[in-house]
Amino acid sequence: MKKERLKENHQFLAKTISGLTDHIDLFETVQDLSRKIISQFDRKKIFQTFSQIVKEVVAYKYAAIFLFDKTDKSFFEAYNTGIPKNRLIKHLPEEKVITWVMYQGRWTVITDFEDKKATKIYSILPIVGREQSLGFMYIVTDNDESFYNRKFTSILGFVASQTAIALENLRLYDKIKSSQAYLQNMVESISNGIMAIDMEGKVTLINRNTTAILGIKTRQIIGRHYMDFLKGGLKKEVNKIHKEIQSKGYAVESMVSYRPYKEVQITVGITASLLTDQNKETIGTIVVFRNMSASTEIKRLTRLDKMKSEFVSNASHELRTPLSIIKSYTEALLTQVEHEDIETREHFLSVIDSETDHLTGIVSNFLDVSRIESGTYGLDYSQFSLKELVNSVIVRFKAKLTNIDIFTDFKGDTHVLDADEDKIREVLINLIANSVKFSPTGGIVSITVLERDKSVICSISDTGIGIPKDQLPFIFDKFFRVDNSDTYEIEGTGLGLSIVKHIVESHGGSMVAESILGKGSVFTFSLPKKRR
Amino acid sequence: MENEKLKERLSSIKSLPTLPVVASNVIQLTQNPDSTAPEIADAISQDQSLSSKVLMTANSAYYGFPGKINTINYAIVVLGLNNIKNIVLSTSIMERFSESDDDFLFDRKQFWQHSLLCGIISKKISEHMGIKNFEEMFMCGLLHDFGKVVLDTYFHEEFVQALEMAKTQEIPIKDAEYKIFGFNHSGVGALLLKRWSLPPSMVKSVEFHHKPDEKKSVKRTASIVHVADYLCRRIGIGSGGDDVTPTLNKKAWNLLELNAEIIKKMTIPIIQEFKSATGFLGNEKDSE
Known part of the structure; x- marks a missing residue:
């Protein structure tokens, strides 16, 4: 009697052990397969793998995956293994049964095996994520009552949970992708050039404006060192700013003149800031390029x-x-x-x-x-002496003026020029009139004419009010008038100097103005002796 | 020392309580991963009264399945093996240990109410923590004080002494038991459950429910039972036989990541589930 009981026990144990061994083997296989599920970032592939694994556990006839729609709380078919849609929908259980199964969260058979009319067995395998139910697999098998056991229940539960993780990963992945696209759009829509580089100087991000402003033709820039594709002064300046910001934490905006394309010269403003991660650790530099030409x-x-x-x-x-x-x-x-x-x-x-x-x-x-x-301002060339021209012009001034002295100083002999005499006269009249106009009573205007090998140089200096330094570069611009309370009452169109400069330059000469505010100004022009 | 005393005393009992054969078979079967639903259904069907209890409980509001469960087979595939095991085990134990001596100091009805509530809270906490096998946690909670029934049945006089001592000295019953027996109910319960070949994790959780941080392997589950036991006494349904609320083990509490807010949210579902679960308490009619 006792022996028989022992034998029975032994049999039971042997059966249990072999069952457990099978269980472990199967679990290992499933684990390998489920790794396949998690590594997928494509919904259809996740469902395919999921269905394949489930089929290895319960040899279903059909299976379909339904997902819950978060907004209206309904569910929709997201995948099926080839079952005619109508047939499946007809056999879907009542919603309250589905809700109940989802709440239980485990594989549940919803057909009574003992129901004589049942030819198929329907079961629901919930896919439950960390915080919410994602959906379920609806499984249709032949009426084989022996397929329900603890081993399959736990394996299916495990595979479904892996699928849930994969689906949640996929959702996160999509979210990251869309927020990346959003950021990319933002970066692209900024009118400045933006380039991020890592600690090694390799580019991690660059927008199209950078390549457009800088005229970079290199295609694959991401991952390359900025020293590889930047050129000339720009390369030097970026390098300097990069070093500066990495050592000091800040960098002053600098400007560099740059030729992005042939015959295009622009001024590029370069600023940089440190790039940090969420722990405030420096991970690189962001360089911003501005085309300053436009703003100039x-x-x-x-x-x-x-x-x-x-x-x-x-x-x-x-x-x-x-x-x-x-x-x-x-x-x-x-x-x-x-x-x-x-x-x-x-x-x-x-x-x-x-x-x-x-x-x-x-x-x-x-x-x-x-x-x-x-462009119809032509020149009428003739030979004449600048000395004589100067003298003839100042006679007219001297006749009118009593309160300002005009001196002349001629160095050299001939001062003969090949030029448009009327136009050069205009130059002299304009310059001398200016000097007189801006000189106080008792002031002195002196005219010096020098002779060089190929040119004649004439300077007209005065002891007038002078020109502020910041306005000096603009005095030859059309309509420009020195903005100053002293000049407010002095008449003028602001055209004289621009005409003067144009005349001198159209002769192939050059024109300079020097001035000290309150002391006086010197206007010097040089003209080539021979016609070009 | 404690263990030896315990074993010595228990071995003095001529017939240690055993599980009914049918229940024992069912539990063995459910532990085998290959056992199929029909095999288990066959085993349950050996006992007519057990079968009807299983069907009654399966259809109770506690499980709330929106449909009729007419066969044991169907009950198994709908409720799952863990739930079936729980139903069989709790029904068998309660039948075996429900008769009371009308002892006002140890009211069995009050005791099982306390146990049931503890089981439900254990289950709820497990769900909250995302523990998959929350059905087994229900069982751990239900049986955590099982040793008390054993002591009351087999060492009645001494147990009554312990109850009185706990009352007069206002000490927890486990301390009174220790003074009188040299061991307490958690060890007794665990020993018996082990004999009945219940899962080791369940046995250990019962054994360590008063000192959940002492056994690494069941730290989590024992902590759940410990906190659930504490919360039961705060809620004030049922009785474990003494009136002293045990001190809450801080480490256990912290391990469960609970807070007052979560407990507050859980309370109403717990009470509702408790009401719907009275079917577990043997002779009471299902509330549906």
């Missing part, structure tokens, strides 16, 4: 616009003064001056004559500018 151009246009409106008011004022003098003298001549008072009449007529000259001068300046702009 805007500045220039704004200034030009301002000058043009100033010009309109200046020009009207300029024209108005001689006109009102002419008008009042003419009126006096017609109504007040006695017919016989020849002396007064001549004086008045000479005033009218000189104001008409003044007016003609202003109008011819306007015409010059418009000719210069339309």
Whole structure:
């Protein structure tokens, strides 16, 4: 009796042990397979692998995977192994049964084996993630009541949980991908060039504007060292800024002149900041490139616009003064001056004559500018002596002036030039008139003419109010007038110097202005002796 | 020392309580990973009264399956093997140990209520922690004080002494038991469950439910039972035979990642589930 009981026990133990061994073997296989599920980042592949593994456990006829729709709490078929859709939907259990199974969270057979009418067995394998139910696999098998046991229950539970992890990973992966695309869009839409480099100097991110601004043609930039594809002064400057920021933690914006394409010269502004990770550890540098040329151009246009409106008011004022003098003298001549008072009449007529000259001068300046702009400003070459020209011009000034002295100093002999005499006269008149205009009473204007091998140099200096240093670079610009309370009352169109410079340069000469505020200015031009 | 005393005393019992053969077979079968549903159903069907209890419990509000379960086979595949094992085990034990001597000091009805509540709380905490096998945790909670019934049945007079001592001296029953027996109910319960070949993790969880941080292998499960036992007394349903709320083991509490907020949220579902689970308590009618 006792022996038999022992034998029974032994049999039971042997059976259990072999069952457990099988269990472990199967589990190892499933573990390998499920690793395949987790490593997938494609929903269809996850479901394929999942279905394959489930089929190795329970040899189903059909299986379909349903996922819950978070928004309306319904579920939809996401995958099936080839079952006709209508047939499956017809056999889906009531929703409350599905809800119940999902809550239990384990593989549940919902067909009663003992139901004589049942030809197929339906079961539900819930796919439950960390915090929510994701969906379930609906499994259809033949009526084989022996397929339900603890081994299969635990294996299916494990595979389903791996699938849930894979699905959640996939969701996170998609989320990362879309936020990456979002950031990429942002980086691309910024009008500056942005380039991130790691600690080794290799590029980790670069936007299209960087390659556009810098004219980089290299295709694969990510992963390359910035020293590999940047060129010239830019390469040096980026290197400097990169070193500076990595050692000091900050870098001052620097500018570098750069030629991204043939015949294009731009100014690039470079700034940089440290790139840190979530632990505030430095992981690289972000370099920002700005095309400063564009902003310089805007500045220039704004200034030009301002000058043009100033010009309109200046020009009207300029024209108005001689006109009102002419008008009042003419009126006096017609109504007040006695017919016989020849002396007064001549004086008045000479005033009218000189104001008409003044007016003609202003109008011819306007015409010059418009000719210069339309490109029809031609030169009429002839041989003449600059010395004689200077002397003839200052005679006119000396005749009018009593309170300013004009000195001349000629070095050399001939001072003969091949140039447009009328135009050079205009240059001299303009420059001397300027010097006189901006000199206080008792001031001195001196004119020096030097002779070189191939050129003649003429400087006109004064002891006038001078030009502020910051405005000096612009004085040859059209419509530009030195902005200063001292000059406010002095008339002028702001065209003279721009015409002067144009005349000198169209002769192949050059023009410079030097000035010390409050002390005076020197305008020097040089002209080639021979026509080019 | 404690263990030897315990073994000595227990061996003095001529017929140690055994599980009914059917229940024992079922539990053995459910532990074998290859046992199929029909095999287990056959085993349960050997006992007519057990079969009807299983069906009644399977259809109870506690499991709440939205459909009728007419056969044992179906009960097995719908509820799963762990639940079936739980139903068989708890039904058998409660039948075996429910009769009371009308002893006002140790009210069996109150005792099983306490045990059931502890089982439900253990299960809820396990669910909260994401422990897969929360059904087994229900069993651990249900049987955590099982040793008390054994002591009450087999060493009645001394156990009554212990109960009185706990009452008059206002000490926990386990300390009173120790003073009188030299061991306490957790060891007794564990020893018996081990004899019945219940899973080692369950046995150890019962054994260490008063000192959950002492046994590494069951630290987690013993802590769950420990905290559940503590919460039961705070809720105040049922009785473990003494009135002193045991001190809460801080390490166990911290291990479970619980807080007042979570407990508050859990309380109502726990009470609801308790009401629906009274079917477990033997002769009471299902509340459905």
